[in-house]
Amino acid sequence: MPRTVPLLALLAGCGWNNLPAQENYYVDEPLWNSTGPIATSDGVYVELPAADALVLVRADGTWSPVDVGVGTLDRAPSPSPDGATIGSFITRIWCADGEVDHVYVEACPEDELEQDHDLLLIRDGAVGATIALDNPYNGLRWSADGTWAVALIEAGSRLNNAGGVVSLTTILFVDVASGSATSVPVGFAATDVLFDADASRAVVLSQSEVAVVDLTGGSPSVAITYGLTLDADDVVVPVGIELTPDGDHALISVEGDDSLYILDLVNPSVNIKALSGAPSAMAVNLGEDRTILVYGADARVDIVDHDGFDVDSVGLDEPMSHILDASDFSVLWSPDSRDVYRFQVTEGDEGAIAYSTTEYRLQSTPLSVYVSPDEQFAVALTAPGAIGGRYGMEILDLRSDGEGGWRDDVWPYALEGRGLGVAFALEGDAPQALVLQQDQDYVYQFDLMSAAATELGLSAPPRAIGAMPDGGFFVTEDVNTGLMAFLDPSSDAVVEAAGFATYDLLGQDLLLVEED
Amino acid sequence: MLTTLLLTTVSAWAVDHEVSGELGTLRNTDRAYDVYTSLNAMPSRGLGGTLALHERVGVTGGWHRSSRGSELYFGDDSPAVVAAFYTDTFDLGVKADVALGDMLRPYVQASGLLVRGVSRVDDDPSDPVSVGQIKEAGLTGGALGLAGLTLRISGDRINLPLGFSVHAGLGYGYVGRVDLGDLGTIKPGGGFASRAGLSLIF
Numbered sequence: 001m002p003r004t005v006p007l008l009a010l011l012a013g014c015g016w017n018n019l020p021a022q023e024n025y026y027v028d029e030p031l032w033n034s035t036g037p038i039a040t041s042d043g044v045y046v047e048l049p050a051a052d053a054l055v056l057v058r059a060d061g062t063w064s065p066v067d068v069g070v071g072t073l074d075r076a077p078s079p080s081p082d083g084a085t086i087g088s089f090i091t092r093i094w095c096a097d098g099e100v101d102h103v104y105v106e107a108c109p110e111d112e113l114e115q116d117h118d119l120l121l122i123r124d125g126a127v128g129a130t131i132a133l134d135n136p137y138n139g140l141r142w143s144a145d146g147t148w149a150v151a152l153i154e155a156g157s158r159l160n161n162a163g164g165v166v167s168l169t170t171i172l173f174v175d176v177a178s179g180s181a182t183s184v185p186v187g188f189a190a191t192d193v194l195f196d197a198d199a200s201r202a203v204v205l206s207q208s209e210v211a212v213v214d215l216t217g218g219s220p221s222v223a224i225t226y227g228l229t230l231d232a233d234d235v236v237v238p239v240g241i242e243l244t245p246d247g248d249h250a251l252i253s254v255e256g257d258d259s260l261y262i263l264d265l266v267n268p269s270v271n272i273k274a275l276s277g278a279p280s281a282m283a284v285n286l287g288e289d290r291t292i293l294v295y296g297a298d299a300r301v302d303i304v305d306h307d308g309f310d311v312d313s314v315g316l317d318e319p320m321s322h323i324l325d326a327s328d329f330s331v332l333w334s335p336d337s338r339d340v341y342r343f344q345v346t347e348g349d350e351g352a353i354a355y356s357t358t359e360y361r362l363q364s365t366p367l368s369v370y371v372s373p374d375e376q377f378a379v380a381l382t383a384p385g386a387i388g389g390r391y392g393m394e395i396l397d398l399r400s401d402g403e404g405g406w407r408d409d410v411w412p413y414a415l416e417g418r419g420l421g422v423a424f425a426l427e428g429d430a431p432q433a434l435v436l437q438q439d440q441d442y443v444y445q446f447d448l449m450s451a452a453a454t455e456l457g458l459s460a461p462p463r464a465i466g467a468m469p470d471g472g473f474f475v476t477e478d479v480n481t482g483l484m485a486f487l488d489p490s491s492d493a494v495v496e497a498a499g500f501a502t503y504d505l506l507g508q509d510l511l512l513v514e515e516d
Numbered sequence: 517m518l519t520t521l522l523l524t525t526v527s528a529w530a531v532d533h534e535v536s537g538e539l540g541t542l543r544n545t546d547r548a549y550d551v552y553t554s555l556n557a558m559p560s561r562g563l564g565g566t567l568a569l570h571e572r573v574g575v576t577g578g579w580h581r582s583s584r585g586s587e588l589y590f591g592d593d594s595p596a597v598v599a600a601f602y603t604d605t606f607d608l609g610v611k612a613d614v615a616l617g618d619m620l621r622p623y624v625q626a627s628g629l630l631v632r633g634v635s636r637v638d639d640d641p642s643d644p645v646s647v648g649q650i651k652e653a654g655l656t657g658g659a660l661g662l663a664g665l666t667l668r669i670s671g672d673r674i675n676l677p678l679g680f681s682v683h684a685g686l687g688y689g690y691v692g693r694v695d696l697g698d699l700g701t702i703k704p705g706g707g708f709a710s711r712a713g714l715s716l717i718f
Contacts, residue, residue, distance in 0.1 A: 019600040019641050020585035023553055030590045031597070050590075065698075104547070459647045480590060480597045481639045481648040499650045499698070502637050505599070506548035506700030 032501035034463040034476040036076050037484070040083045041469045042124055044484065047076050051504040054088065056125040059472060059486040063500040066125055074138050077122070080146035083469055085176055086122040087140045087149055089133075091115055119151055121176060129179035135167050143195040143202070148215065149174040150193045150202065151181075171204065173213070173220040182219045186211040191238065196247035203243065203250050203265070208236045210252065212265060224268050228254070228261060242284040242291060244306045251291050251304065253279050260293070262309050273311055275302060280321040287328030288345040294332055296321040301332060301343060303355065314355045316341060326375045329356075331398070333369045333380070338362045340369065340380065342398055360396045363387050363412045370422045371398070372431045377448045379433050381419030382412075390414040393435060395448060411451070416440045421465045423473050425489040432489055434473060436462040443475060445489060456494055458485050531574035531613055532668070534681065536564040536715040540580055542689045543707030548700060551586070552601040552635075558582040558705050560603070564713065566611055573612050576625055580605045580711075582704075597648075598641045602634045603704045607660060618673070621666040625685065629658035633694035633704045652699045658691035660709055668717060677718065684712035 029049035038045040043058035045066070052072050057063040068090055077088035093115055095108035105113065117133040119140075137151035151172040171190050174181045187206030194203045201223065202213040214223040228236040237255040244251070252261040256278055262271040280296035291304040299316045318339045320332040329344035342358040360378075364385030371378045376399050382392040397409040417437035425432045427447070434456075435444040443456040443465070460477040467473055468486070477483040482501030485494050540560045549558075564578030585600030609627025616622065632655050639648025664685025671679040689709035693701045 019598045019636055019638060020583045021587045021598045021600070021641075022584060023586040024589065024596070025586050026589045479639045479646075479648040481637055481650055483647055496647070498647050502650050503698045504700050505637065506551055506635075506696065506702055 031480055031505075032482050033076060034478070037464070037466060037474065037476060038077060038079045038086060039466050039468050039474060040079060040086065044466075044468075044474050045077060045079075045086055045122070046482070046484070046500060047073065048501060048503060049073075051507070053504050054086075054122070055500045055503055057474075057484050057497045057500055059468065059470075059474075059495065061486070061495045061497040063497050064125060065503050066122055066127065068120055068122075068127060071118070074117075074136075078140040078142070080142045080149070080176070081144050082146035084123065084146055085128070085149075087142075087151075088120045088122060089138055089140075089151075090118050090120055091136070092118065119149075119172075119174065119181075121149070121174075121179065131172075131174060131179060131181050133172065134183065135170065135172070137172060141193040143199040144197075145199055147176055147199055148195065148202070149176055150204075152190045152193070169206075173202075173215070180219075184211075184213055184220050184222060186213070186222065187225070192241055194241055194243050194250070196243060197245075201247075201265075203241065203263075205238045205241050205252065207238075208234070210238070210241075210250065210263060226263050226268065226270055228252070228270070240279070240282045242282060244284060244291075245286045245289055246306075249306065249309075251282070251284070253282050253293070260304065260311075271309060273304070273309060275311065276300060276313065281323045283323040283325045283330060285325055285328070285330055285345075287326075290345055292323055292330050292332075292343065294320040294323060296334065296336075301341075301357075303345065305353075312353075312355070314343075314357060316357070317359065322369070324369060324371050324378070326371055326398075329375075329398075331369065331371055331378055333366055335365055335367065338365055340366065340378065340396060342396075358408055360408050360410050362394050362410060364392055364394075366394075367391075367419065368421075370424070370433075372424050372433070372448060373426070374431050377431060377433075379422050379435075379448075381415075381422065381435075387412055387414040390416075391418045391437075393419055393446075395433075395446075415444075417461075420462060423465045423467050425471065425473065427490060434465060434487070434489065436465050436475065441477075443487060445492075454492065456487055456492055458494070459483060459496060531566060531568040531570070531572065531611060532679070532681070532715075532717040533568050533574075534566045534715040534717045536566075536578070536683070536713040538562050538564050538578065538580065538711050538713030540709070540711040542582070542691070542705035542709045544703070544705045545707065546703035548702040549584075549601070549704075551588075551599055553584040553586060555584065557708075558584065558603065560605065562605070564607075564711075573610055575609070576611045576627060577608050578606070580607070598636075598638050600636045600638075601702070601704075602636075604632045604634075605658075606630045606632075609660070613666065618670065619668055621668060623664055623666055623683070623685070625660075625662045625664075625687075627660045627662075629660055629689070629691060631656050631658055631691050631694070631704050633696065633702060635696050635699055635702070637699070650699070652696040654694040654696050656692040656694045656704070658689060658705075660687065660689040662687035662709065662711060664711075666715075671718065679717040681715045681717050682713070683715065684710070686710050 033047040054066040071090040071092040074089040097112040119131040121129040139154035141150045186204045187209030190206040192205040204211045210226040240253040250263040260273040277295045279293040293302040303312045318337040321334040324331040332341040340360040344356040364382035366380040378396040380394045393413045395411040397407040420436040423434045431448045433446045439461045441458045463476040473487040475485045560580040560582040562580030566574040568574040582603045587596040607627040611625040613621040613623035634653040637650040640646035662685035666683040668681035
């Protein structure tokens with residue numbers, strides 16, 4: 001029997017090691033988006049691009065599809081900041097020739113194909129609201145509390161496949177609770193929307209123009225518009241916008257321009273400050289109530305106070321291009337420099353403002369830098385270099401040395417593979433870094449206080465890591481048919497969910513929506 | 517209807533007992549099948565038999581397996597997923613033939629079908645227990661009608677207790693859709709059908 005059973009199985013052509021595969025196919029889109037899952041209180045939403053589907057994978061290892069109806073999901077869904085709602089755009093195609101038995105798109109004459117666009121608001125694994133769109137919007141911005149969503153057309157997106165006339169000057173405000181939507185005319189090619197702390201108004205950034213939208217009335221409406229240029233021939237393209245903590249001013253950096261535009265939202269006016277160059281990053285530090293700017297080509301950091309909007313400059317040894325914001329300090333780093341800075345506004349002699357800069361010297365240039373939630377450490381994943389030619393992880397101690405200064409300790413580690421990402425957990429009071437490495441089928445759990453490390457085994461090499469609202473973590477793994485691990489750092493428990501990426505594998509053709 | 521016509525117009529009936537090894541094909545233009553192959557047909561191999569219950573009519577039964585699959589590549593650096601689809605088709609029916617001399621026997625056959633469809637999707641076929649394995653299976657029914665010709669050499673002619681025959685038939689098959697769970701549904705064939713094989717007759 002031990003010999004005859006495999007022989008019979010071979011004759012019948014079954015068994016996992018001899019699956020028939022007479023042909024090869026190349027598929028444009030992956031079965032699942034393993035680097036962009038969205039963690040919510042419901043679980044993790046995963047986009048299936050090849051199947052035009054969305055599935056909800058839960059921490060207990062179960063999963064279920066979200067019924068979005070017939071249509072093509074236009075791009076990765078967007079989560080609200082509170083994690084309660086997922087927004088997703090969908091295009092539905094229907095045939096206007098009156099025939100009711102068409103099922104597939106190619107069955108309809110090309111000139112009879114029509115498109116509708118919807119915005120789906122998804123909650124608890126189901127579509128909670130469907131909002132018909134009059135424009136092929138493809139970008140979504142949210143207020144911090146998730147009460148408002150704004151649909152816009154992303155800059156640079158191609159509209160070749162969008163049917164009908166497309167308005168390029170309107171955006172859509174959606175009241176998430178009621179599902180009501182209001183088109184609001186703003187400037188051409190809106191790129192970003194910021195909300196003030198209580199979501200009573202929104203600042204909309206568009207080409208050469210900034211609009212303030214009042215959200216306190218019955219429906220959103222433009223309260224005031226700021227022009228960023230007096231000459232119609234000049235095109236001002238904003239690239240960054242931040243609101244001051246009190247919400248009274250908006251600070252705008254502009255593409256290829258050394259100026260910082262300061263909009264007074266209370267007494268409408270525009271103040272333009274000259275900077276030392278075009279900033280590569282800008283961040284408002286709430287604790288310091290200042291705006292920090294760095295320049296990729298200039299070894300300096302500029303500080304803008306939010307009272308008189310005076311600009312101070314502090315020299316650095318090397319240019320920085322990225323800012324990580326902590327509660328009352330900032331971490332500055334650049335992928336082109338081995339320097340990392342802890343930068344803080346302090347009080348000097350006789351109450352004068354002073355700046356504290358602590359320089360950390362890495363062994364290799366960083367690929368990415370993360371600050372732990374308790375702000376005591378930073379973790380840099382570094383390129384191959386001085387650490388034995390291997391990818392590295394370097395721990396930066398951001399704590400005070402107790403003598404009015406800050407430690408500049410750096411602890412380098414050589415990794416087994418390229419560092420893919422870091423997430424943080426707390427075990428008691430001890431911050432833990434969870435590190436993913438390319439082609440290594442484990443999560444490296446590193447205690448930042450004691451430097452003790454453990455390995456949490458996975459079934460396959462990881463792709464991405466993310467935090468769950470309940471304090472757990474998910475790790476996507478490099479398996480085409482879909483594999484995700486849920487980690488509980490406190491118990492080292494690992495639960496895996498598999499196979500979700502093959503949902504509707506057999507139904508990937510474009511389908512027509514039945515005409516109403 | 518063709519069976520009835522033959523039964524009423526031909527007087528020399530002599531269905532053999534037989535055991536056969538067969539090859540077959542059933543047309544499949546279902547779009548879901550395109551995941552597994554670009555072929556619009558399901559080649560199969562199987563075993564069959566006829567039990568002559570009456571001098572003019574026999575009961576037929578058999579089993580056919582079809583297996584097609586493809587390697588799916590997603591982007592340049594992505595390893596392949598193998599997607600395979602198997603069907604096990606069990607048929608039970610009636611067959612009638614007419615003797616044209618001792619060697620030629622045109623026949624007609626009508627069968628009911630029970631089809632089990634199985635899809636296996638594997639992220640790593642080199643590992644028999646990889647975590648990326650998906651298996652879904654479902655059952656459906658159908659019907660098959662064939663008309664063909666048997667070329668036979670009886671045992672009497674060669675002084676053996678067994679004779680030999682070769683047969684080939686063409687016809688039409690219909691099979692309902694199979695629910696393969698989360699993978700979706702697929703129609704495991706429908707349309708032109710053929711079967712041919714070698715038989716021992718007695």
